[in-house]
Amino acid sequence: MQDFTASRTPDTLDELWVCEHPPVFTQGLAGKENHLLAPGNILVVATNRGGQVTFHGPGQVVCYPLLDLKRAGYYVKEYVYRIEEAVIRTLRQFGVTGHRVSGAPGIYVRLEDPHSHLMLAQRPQKDANKAPDFAGLGKIAALGIKVSRHCTYHGVALNVSMDLSPYQRINPCGYSGLQSIDLSTIGVSVSWQEAADVLSQKLVTHLMP
Numbered sequence: 001m002q003d004f005t006a007s008r009t010p011d012t013l014d015e016l017w018v019c020e021h022p023p024v025f026t027q028g029l030a031g032k033e034n035h036l037l038a039p040g041n042i043l044v045v046a047t048n049r050g051g052q053v054t055f056h057g058p059g060q061v062v063c064y065p066l067l068d069l070k071r072a073g074y075y076v077k078e079y080v081y082r083i084e085e086a087v088i089r090t091l092r093q094f095g096v097t098g099h100r101v102s103g104a105p106g107i108y109v110r111l112e113d114p115h116s117h118l119m120l121a122q123r124p125q126k127d128a129n130k131a132p133d134f135a136g137l138g139k140i141a142a143l144g145i146k147v148s149r150h151c152t153y154h155g156v157a158l159n160v161s162m163d164l165s166p167y168q169r170i171n172p173c174g175y176s177g178l179q180s181i182d183l184s185t186i187g188v189s190v191s192w193q194e195a196a197d198v199l200s201q202k203l204v205t206h207l208m209p
Contacts, residue, residue, distance in 0.1 A: 001153035002048075004066055008151055014071075016203060017064040018196050021056040025170060028052050028144055035171040042166055049144040049154035051105070052174030059162035059182065061196045063155050065207055070150040072209045079207075080105060080143065083156050086202035087141045090158065093198050094188050098140065100124050104132035106173065107141040114186040138181030142173060156203075160184065160195045 004015070025036065025044045028051035035053045036044060042055075056062060069079060087107045088098040096114045098107040102124045110116050122133045141158045159182035167180040183190055 001064060001066065005148050005151050005153050008068070008149075010068070010071070012068070014068060015066045016200060017066065018200050019062050019064075020058060020060065020192060021062060023055070023057040023166060025053055025055055025166070026144075028054075032174065035174050036169075037171065038169045040169060042169070047144075047154065049146045051142075051144040053170045054142045054144065054157070054173055055166045055170065055180075056157060057162055057166065059160050059184075059192060061158045061160055061192060061199055063157075063196075063199060063203055065152055065155050065203060067152045067207060068150060069147065069152060072207070074209075076145075076147055079147075079152060080145065082206045083143060083145075083203065084141075086199065086206040087156060087158060089202045089206070090195070090199045091140070094183060094190055094195075096140075096183065096186065096188060099137070101132050101134065101137065102130065104134070104173070104175070105143045106139055107143075108134070108137040109140050109181060109186060111136055111138050111179070111181065111186075114188075132175065134175065134178050138179045138186075139172060140181050140183070158195060158199055160190060160192050 023042050026047045028049050091098040099120045101122045143156050146154045161184035162182045172178045
């Protein structure tokens with residue numbers, strides 16, 4: 001991604017890379033060692049994306065949009081919003097309601113009722129200036145990006161059907177006690193490929209200029 005981005009010209013076409021990683025913890029630029037509780041035999045890789053530590057592994061769809069924001073005509077804040085919206089629309093296709101939480105990028109679901117359409121008290125609001133509140137929620141998609149010369153890399157990971165135990169070895173995204181969840185655990189049976197196809201299509205649609 002770094003090489004691709006460094007060699008881009010204004011004429012380079014945007015790309016979307018979709019993959020599945022072997023078990024690995026990745027640290028963001030601001031990553032603190034104390035959020036790595038017990039990595040054990042899982043590799044820890046330092047990256048230059050934003051954010052803290054997260055986990056990638058089999059059963060998770062990882063999407064890396066390599067996008068020229070200057071050409072697309074919008075800024076980083078809207079870029080993040082559009083990625084989150086693509087995840088929300090993907091979950092909706094599988095009967096799950098995804099939510100944003102104020103102050104915490106990514107997408108979350110209600111643990112007791114993942115299908116509920118009721119708005120969260122923790123949703124982003126103009127007057128909200130509090131620490132993120134994850135009560136009753138599980139994180140189903142993590143977001144970590146980097147922008148260089150108006151061009152994006154890194155991206156978003158959607159948990160489909162994973163071994164979630166490695167998340168207990170870290171403070172996910174820097175938050176102690178934050179529960180990570182996947183579609184399988186909340187009763188949604190979908191293949192990795194189907195989830196990857198839907199998320200890819202939604203990302204392409206929502207990231208268009």
